[in-house]
Amino acid sequence: MEPFVTHTGRVAALDRVNVDTDAIIPKQFLKRVERSGFGQFLFYDWRFQPDGSLNPDFELNQPHNAGATILLARHNFGCGSSREHAPWALADYGFRAILAPSFADIFYNNCFKNGILPIPLPETVVDELFAKSAAHTLTLTVDLQRQVIGDDAGWEIPFTVDPYRRHLLLAGLDDIGVTLQHTDAIDQYERQRA
Amino acid sequence: MAGKSLYEKIWEQHVVVDEAGKPTLLYIDLHLVHEVTSPQAFEGLRLHNRSVRRPEHTFATMDHNVPTDDPFTVLDPIAAKQIQTLVQNCNEFGVPLADLQSEDQGIVHVIGPELGLTLPGKTIVCGDSHTSTHGAFGALAFGIGTSEVEHVLATQCLWQKRSHTLRVHLTGVRRPGVTAKDIILGVIARYGVDFGSGYVLEFTGEVIRSMSMEERMTVCNMAIEAGARAGLIEPDQTTFEYLRGRRYAPRGEAFEQAVERWKALASDPDAVYDSTLAFDITDLSPQVTWGTNPAQGVGVDGVVPDPELLESETERRGALQALAYMGLQPGTPITEIAVQHVFIGSCTNSRIEDLRLAASIVRGRQVAASVRAMVVPGSKAVKRQAEAEGLHEVFRSAGFEWREPGCSSCLAMNPDVIPEGERCASTSNRNFEGRQGRGARTHLVSPATAAAAAIAGHFVDVAAYISREEAYVWNRS
Numbered sequence: 001m002e003p004f005v006t007h008t009g010r011v012a013a014l015d016r017v018n019v020d021t022d023a024i025i026p027k028q029f030l031k032r033v034e035r036s037g038f039g040q041f042l043f044y045d046w047r048f049q050p051d052g053s054l055n056p057d058f059e060l061n062q063p064h065n066a067g068a069t070i071l072l073a074r075h076n077f078g079c080g081s082s083r084e085h086a087p088w089a090l091a092d093y094g095f096r097a098i099l100a101p102s103f104a105d106i107f108y109n110n111c112f113k114n115g116i117l118p119i120p121l122p123e124t125v126v127d128e129l130f131a132k133s134a135a136h137t138l139t140l141t142v143d144l145q146r147q148v149i150g151d152d153a154g155w156e157i158p159f160t161v162d163p164y165r166r167h168l169l170l171a172g173l174d175d176i177g178v179t180l181q182h183t184d185a186i187d188q189y190e191r192q193r194a
Numbered sequence: 195m196a197g198k199s200l201y202e203k204i205w206e207q208h209v210v211v212d213e214a215g216k217p218t219l220l221y222i223d224l225h226l227v228h229e230v231t232s233p234q235a236f237e238g239l240r241l242h243n244r245s246v247r248r249p250e251h252t253f254a255t256m257d258h259n260v261p262t263d264d265p266f267t268v269l270d271p272i273a274a275k276q277i278q279t280l281v282q283n284c285n286e287f288g289v290p291l292a293d294l295q296s297e298d299q300g301i302v303h304v305i306g307p308e309l310g311l312t313l314p315g316k317t318i319v320c321g322d323s324h325t326s327t328h329g330a331f332g333a334l335a336f337g338i339g340t341s342e343v344e345h346v347l348a349t350q351c352l353w354q355k356r357s358h359t360l361r362v363h364l365t366g367v368r369r370p371g372v373t374a375k376d377i378i379l380g381v382i383a384r385y386g387v388d389f390g391s392g393y394v395l396e397f398t399g400e401v402i403r404s405m406s407m408e409e410r411m412t413v414c415n416m417a418i419e420a421g422a423r424a425g426l427i428e429p430d431q432t433t434f435e436y437l438r439g440r441r442y443a444p445r446g447e448a449f450e451q452a453v454e455r456w457k458a459l460a461s462d463p464d465a466v467y468d469s470t471l472a473f474d475i476t477d478l479s480p481q482v483t484w485g486t487n488p489a490q491g492v493g494v495d496g497v498v499p500d501p502e503l504l505e506s507e508t509e510r511r512g513a514l515q516a517l518a519y520m521g522l523q524p525g526t527p528i529t530e531i532a533v534q535h536v537f538i539g540s541c542t543n544s545r546i547e548d549l550r551l552a553a554s555i556v557r558g559r560q561v562a563a564s565v566r567a568m569v570v571p572g573s574k575a576v577k578r579q580a581e582a583e584g585l586h587e588v589f590r591s592a593g594f595e596w597r598e599p600g601c602s603s604c605l606a607m608n609p610d611v612i613p614e615g616e617r618c619a620s621t622s623n624r625n626f627e628g629r630q631g632r633g634a635r636t637h638l639v640s641p642a643t644a645a646a647a648a649i650a651g652h653f654v655d656v657a658a659y660i661s662r663e664e665a666y667v668w669n670r671s
């Protein structure tokens with residue numbers, strides 16, 4: 001997995017609550033047996049018109065959001081199904097961090113496995129970021145080492161991530177590799193239960 | 195020292211590694227696998243030269259992609275490839291599989307309990323959010339992503355952080371026509387789609403105790419729609435009777451011993467929960483959702499709400515967006531909403547009791563000419579049982595289509611898609627935009643309400659369709 005240490009990128013603001021995984025990646029695109037190539041289907045029903053052309057009204061299609069790598073969202077982002085295709089699509093599209101007041105549990109977990117940093121922030125901070133991004137093109141730096149988000153004007157806000165998750169992300173470590181170091185403990189557990 | 199809750203007891207029995215500053219490594223007793231969320235996990239194993247640690251604790255089936263008219267003719271080549279990939283992966287890694295030919299095939303959350311794979315006190319995971327269903331047996335069951343599917347395949351364990359516990363205490367008496375589905379929809383409508391966030395819910399109270407296992411599964415199935423990590427119900431005599439004689443459940447003396455262990459899982463009377471809420475179902479009517487998340491619902495005797503009157507700005511905006519998508523006007527009585535489709539199925543409501551209930555409403559009546567209605571049994575076993583009871587004839591002669599098992603219109607990854615702009619009374623669990631097809635409008639209801647809507651062509655209070663004798667049955671809690 002690609003490590004996440006610090007990332008600077010443009011912010012795309014998606015001002016909708018309860019964005020569910022069916023919206024992030026509609027089910028007709030879950031049939032692939034690969035992990036890659038899902039970015040083209042991200043937010044498909046919102047991003048494209050029924051005839052396949054771009055929907056000019058959708059947030060990510062607006063010119064100032066081109067090339068955005070940080071997604072700003074609202075409450076309960078990623079609710080719904082457990083499909084990891086949702087973070088795969090977001091990552092493949094180019095997103096490295098998501099800022100929102102809250103995330104759905106399974107989605108939040110899935111992000112970390114794919115090098116995306118989801119950051120829950122107080123609602124007031126999220127409101128402030130929405131206001132900033134409405135006024136001008138917003139670029140933020142997410143520093144996982146120091147656990148702060150800042151803009152180039154010196155504005156800064158701290159955040160916290162579970163220390164273990166932070167460690168894995170900073171080092172780009174594969175969970176399974178870590179667990180296999182505990183094989184003795186797993187063997188022992190199985191013997192005891194048998 | 196305070197007593198322990200069911201959740202704490204199961205958790206403690208599954209700790210493999212517990213080190214400071216890290217999540218806990220938890221042992222997984224049962225890993226259910228389906229075709230959509232597993233291909234990349236098996237591929238990951240292959241890339242790293244890893245094997246499946248405990249194939250005997252793993253069980254696979256195919257459900258999401260399966261066409262329900264003719265399961266053997268998968269016209270979509272990509273879906274066919276996904277189904278084929280599962281077969282290959284199960285062969286290569288030695289994982290037991292109920293494939294399309296198998297008599298056991300069905301929706302993963304229907305067959306687990308049916309086969310007795312789901313047992314009290316187990317930890318159960320699946321790459322599917324509705325794994326919460328199995329919590330009805332007092333098993334700690336939750337959905338995981340594909341990376342975690344790979345992790346469990348390779349290690350039979352998962353890194354987990356302990357959740358908070360929330361007790362949802364249900365009291366009161368059901369009105370005729372009110373099912374387990376209405377109760378859980380009612381709770382979510384009252385408390386919202388994320389009241390369970392960060393929690394494992396334990397459902398308690400007389401309402402739960404008097405429910406059958408299938409009703410309890412409906413309740414736990416939708417715990418995820420409240421944002422919860424899992425839903426739990428403590429095992430009792432109803433649970434044990436359901437499990438007795440199931441294929442993979444312990445047998446004979448071993449079963450009696452297991453029952454003693456399972457009884458000890460019950461939450462202690464002095465167990466402490468991080469939070470508790472109490473809900474009285476006495477005034478609850480059959481529920482119908484009007485919006486695009488499961489909390490946007492009202493009683494069938496209600497009206498589509500006016501977004502302007504909702505409490506918070508977030509709710510108001512959500513409701514405006516939902517009404518635009520759903521093509522509904524504030525103030526419209528729910529009973530004036532006409533439906534073009536009725537779908538009875540999904541892991542929420544496709545078990546034999548659901549079909550018996552729907553059939554009791556449909557018997558001797560006709561589906562309205564304007565409605566296309568279908569029943570999709572949750573598994574081959576449910577289908578066999580229903581046919582043995584003649585339910586398929588009841589449905590067919592009323593004008594319903596009688597289908598083969600699968601997820602079907604619940605998420606329409608298969609050919610069972612609801613056309614754009616049309617309305618479906620659905621017994622599934624999600625009414626998200628596009629869930630049943632692009633632009634499709636989903637109203638979540640119980641199997642009883644769905645059956646009544648099929649007959650009437652619009653929503654009706656199903657109580658009007660229930661005879662006096664049947665009403666007696668409803669009132670048993």
Ligand code: SF4
Nearest residue numbers: 324540541601604605
């Ligand atoms: S029936 Fe629906 S909710 Fe249940 S497993 Fe299938 S797709 Fe998921």
